[in-house]
Amino acid sequence: MSIESIQQDLVEEFEMFDDWMQRYEYMIDLGKSLPLIDDTQKTDDKIIKGCQSKVWLDASLDGDKVTFTADSDAIITKGIIAILIRVFNNQKPQDILNAEMSFIDDIGLKEHLSPTRANGLVSMIKQLKMYATAYQAKLNS
């Protein structure tokens, strides 16, 4: 599935809920469904700064596609990562770099996050794109 159609799906899923409590419940479920990272993998070099909670993000290149794994000590944060991973997992680095991020506003994620969490979200996206940049360079070489 293309990044765009996954984003479209997500926006539609979030529209189904009446209020933000339900959306949070959904994010918590998404967070719980995210596969755990082994504690030995949670090293400081994988920590994303800018969150009140800790976030670890790792990536690898499978053929010409990037796979992401991530974890957090806070479950709502984990839900947010799960959303991002669903959008960007198994995509080509160039597509990740080209991706429009407007779905975040369409879902209403940012305005319903506390400022520190919104900052964390920006840092997560930055980090995802950094991995994509690195892998794109690798593919080019």
Place this chain on the structure above:
Amino acid sequence: MFDVNEIRKDFPILSRKVNGYPLVYLDNAATSQKPQQVIDCIVDYYSNYNANIHRGVHTLSQEATDKYEAARNTIKEHFNASKTSEIIYTSGTTHSINLVASGFTSLLKKGDEIIVSALEHHSNIVPWQMLCERTGAVLKVIPMNQEGVLDMDAYVDLLNDKTQLVFVNHISNALGIINPIKFIIDQAHRVGAVVLIDGAQACSHVKVDFQALDCDFYVTSAHKMCGPTGVGILYGKEAWLEKLPPYQGGGEMIAEVSFEKTTYAGLPHKFEAGTPNICGGIAFGAAIDYLNTIGFSEIAKQEEMLLEYANKKLLEIEGLKIYGTGSEKTSVISFNIEGLHPYDIGTIIDKLGIAVRTGHHCAQPVMDFFNIPGTVRASFAFYNTIEEVDALVSAVKKAKMMLS
């Protein structure tokens, strides 16, 4: 007669809604809400007599100056300083601490010792670390026990003739523990050390008496005492304020200026460079008047009642742990629920209209001590109610259900 429902009418913000629910404001340790009396004072200033102070011959300037200085006197009376000139207006606690830390740069030498406590706010750690870097002085830390209570035996052991400065907060912002500052001050004086007390968390709960405490410096912020943000005080004993060099140069703080030599103004103006927060200073006075009208003993009674009730109700939640269980406490409850991140709890209960603080509360060393990423902190003021505690408890229960 103390009637919380009447008092709540003084605070317009308390009747607003958040996320569709009535606001339950339990983040009073971060900043208090403001009563209409203080808001009116601010409006009155800008509507009727806004002018720069201490420098104009015109009527408005005189009125503004009189009110600003009258507020300084209100502050002096409230805290029982011996002179009005011992009250320096600053932009708040952080500014006051930095002023003193900067002033001591030229008064310390390598190997001198500075004592802080394990319970400090970052505002009361970082400036001293910077002072140590500048001077070669060494920072020593008074340890605490599992209840969040400072170890006074260890403190006495730390004191020696190299100890120059002791800095402790009156009440811990992260845990709400009241520190035995009278003992701390007296012991420090035995070895000739100077004591600064950070009263940011204390002055909204207790009436502090500077002379009775005999502290050398005491600092606090208006915004935690129903006053506006951006204003606070540094109290210092006259002899110490005379000894400290000026902090910033500029207008207001000088006696005479030529390119060859400038002489500084006397106290308190020596430390008040530039146009100050005039309105803020005046409104700080109004906030103190307001609190005194309510009465600190009534405030304490209401807050103790809320603390006791909230403690009991929260502890009924399975897996909930309170940090800072020492018996000398103000109305602050810092807690976690086993297996849950404080940030998640704070996020969910915010959606239910409850405002609390989550995180390390600018006291990372305290969190490291308990080996936790942070806590949820509910802090109560005299205008909070039993019903609001109930709303907190039921919101926390709901969050727990959603998150586990």
